[in-house]
Amino acid sequence: MSLLSVKGLCKSFHAGSWSGKDHITRAVDDVSFDIEEGETLAIVGESGSGKSTTARIVMRLLAADAGRIALMGEDITYLKGKAMRNMRKHMQMVFQDPFASLNPRMRIVETVGEGLRVHAPEMNAKQRRERVIEVLEHCGTGVEALDRYPHQFSGGQRQRIGIARALAVSPRLLVLDEPVSALDVSVQAQILNLLSDLQNEQKLAYLFISHDLSVIKQVADRVAVMFAGRIVEQGNAEVIYASPKHPYTRALLDARPVEHPAQRKKPTDIAVRSEETVAKSGCAFRLRCPYAQEDCEAFDGALSTDDHAFACLHPLKAES
Amino acid sequence: MKCWKAALASATLTPMLEIEHLSLSIPSASGPKPAVSDVTLSLESGRVLGLVGESGCGKSITAQTILRLGEHQGIERTEGTVKLDGQDIFTMQESELRVLRGGRISMIFQEPMTALNPVFSIGAQITEVIRLHLDLTKRKACERAVSLLTDVGLQQPEQLLRQYPDSLSGGMRQRVLIAMAMAADPDYIIADEPTTALDVSVQARIIDLLRKLQREKGLGMLLVTHDFGLVAELADDVAVMYAGHIVEYGSVEAIFDHPTHPYTRALMDCRPEAASRGTPMPAIPGQVPAPGAWPAGCRFAPRCRWADAACEQPVEAEAWHHGGHWARCIHVAKSTKPLELTE
Known part of the structure; x- marks a missing residue:
């Protein structure tokens, strides 16, 4: 049994416009994945690919249109009230912006201890304070932080506090939405090292959302690449980095800046052909894809069922 | 016109x-x-x-x-x-x-x-x-x-x-x-x-x-x-800045081939591209001092593993130089050995 199992998740957003037309954006479209205990699954994609929406649905911060979310074997898709609260202590979230995600009017001891009030009501104030000290120290922040306010900390320290807040209730799964960007x-x-240490000590599972392939390479056991709401490639991180199958994954890897000035490439054609165009039918990537052929127009975008899954009719061959 | x-x-x-x-x-x-x-x-x-x-x-x-x-x-x-x-x-x-x-x-x-x-x-x-x-x-x-x-x-x-x-x-x-x-x-x-x-x-x-x-x-x-x-x-050229002043300057090749100031080296080492999975990434301990709270001597000294008593004196810009490449560090000889900066 997987710790987290997500099947066929869908979410559309409706946006009315001034012209009266109703736009429907399929932000997340038939997304499925599993996360095992102690494992890191990274979801990578550009802005608008649906990766953060997926994270929010998994956390039940957004309601899914369709699909199932199971945490520790229990279906939590439609859980409500007390039943949902009980499950929430097993999954916690760390947000991107360490400046916006901490309440400026709460002292650190209150922020980090807030989850305990809900999930461990049997604790008294003294016990809560002790637990807060324990997790803060685990996250590399000293006791002197307790009675301060968020503005007294730097970005890195705030992110440590954000992680400590998530860990206070001893979750099994952390959902990290761009935690270091x-x-x-x-x-x-420092923060990536901290996450790695915590994972090793506590067998935590991470759902790690990021747009940065270099960061993901550092943390992920498995990677899911999202484009236009769908997972287009999923599998072992090392395999995907070494030999991506989907042309979009290849394009993402190639777009990274070089590591040394000697590796600079010749300038390519600079005209914007279709910088952010998504095809309405067939393979969503086909308008940007150098390998697109006629049959891509009719492709339903289904992911293959291998360990290294990809959604492409013309997958790339492994590099020799 | x-x-x-x-x-x-x-x-x-x-x-x-x-x-x-x-x-x-x-x-x-x-x-x-x-x-x-x-x-x-x-x-x-x-x-x-x-x-x-x-x-x-x-x-x-x-x-x-x-x-x-x-x-x-x-x-x-x-x-x-x-x-x-x-x-x-x-x-x-x-x-x-x-x-x-x-x-x-x-x-x-x-x-x-x-x-x-x-x-x-x-x-x-x-x-x-x-x-x-x-x-x-x-x-x-x-x-x-x-x-x-x-x-x-x-x-x-x-x-x-x-x-x-x-x-x-x-x-x-x-x-x-x-x-x-x-x-x-x-x-x-x-x-x-x-x-x-x-x-x-x-x-x-x-x-x-x-x-x-x-x-x-x-x-x-x-x-x-x-x-x-x-x-x-x-x-073409690179100036590395730390705590309000330039700590290293040189051509882009010089900086990438021979990063010299401990700060430049540390900063390059902690790029995620440079590290490999499974080993801890070399992070720089501590953080950039706030404006006005700079140390009197070398400003990077509190975070530098090569720092010693000599670093408590202010360091001149071109304390080390080689052609057009210079670094504000008196321990360049030490720091050009491979760095192992960890938290």
């Missing part, structure tokens, strides 16, 4:  | 943007605090200078001061000059500054989502810049706007002129902003984190575009960034 590179490394 | 260009042609000076011993202070509740100290840099036309550092090290306000932006926010020059072709920009009148800003030196900002005015059409915003700097009729200005938008790779520019910023994606907005920056054929361009807010594939295309424009027009570019990847893509 607002941080400086030196601090980013 | 462009009298200052004619004046420039008759002058005998090498065209160059020079920052000399610049020190800046920022306001705070307890009075002005030093934020930049003794920065000396020069930018030649046709070259790209990367100014790299973490947030809070003073790189953005250094860049803004070249155009004397930020004065209304209370950022004050305490020392030094910025000279454009020998002329001190701090002696310029407001009218001269209007010619300077966007005319001789343009700026591309980080946030393409907020840098455009949402209530004016793209056409109105571009032609405003064009007509401010060039003496053109409305019709000619529109024609120029169309050719600028074509230059930055946007299709159907005539239609785009009638559109409003909200109907454009982040990548398209950044292209519009680059087109606006190019409106008056500037000699220098300051790009402050030009791709930070963009997706990786859009970023790759904006990098291509900046490189093409810079080469074709022979622009001098100051590239302000925290990302060594962007530097590797675009820069």
